[in-house]
Amino acid sequence: MPHIRPVSDLRNHFAEISKIVHEAQEPVFLTKNGHGDMVVMSIEQYENMQYNNEIFAKLQEAEIEANNSDIRYSHDEVFKQLRQRLRKEEKR
Missing domain, CATH: 1.10.287 (Helix Hairpins)
Structure with missing residues (x-):
């Protein structure tokens, strides 16, 4: 199941998002005003x-x-x- 979070979580919950992308090895999809805006993933x-x-x-x-x-x-x-x-x- 994809990880979808508001873009504000990148600032407010950076450590949690970093943990998801590194440990779960899955991207996190960030939304802005309810619409897809960015994808965060590990370098690997x-x-x-x-x-x-x-x-x-x-x-x-x-x-x-x-x-x-x-x-x-x-x-x-x-x-x-x-x-x-x-x-x-x-x-x-």
């Missing part, structure tokens, strides 16, 4: 969200490219290329 939550967004964007890009090409690679081919790249990087 934010970084995780950014990471997931980046992965999603890369998967979308890969899907678009796959739809525009008939070239397909097997699992073995992909990992062989990755191993070769890693070896080259290790030599540098």
Whole structure:
């Protein structure tokens, strides 16, 4: 269940809101005059969200490219290329 609080709680109950975002690892939605205004979350939550967004964007890009090409690679081919790249990087 989402945590919804008035924006004034950010000032008046900061420690409680901080505890929620860090211990429950959930964002707190702040309202102003009864309408959504802001979301407060921990840095860890934010970084995780950014990471997931980046992965999603890369998967979308890969899907678009796959739809525009008939070239397909097997699992073995992909990992062989990755191993070769890693070896080259290790030599540098």
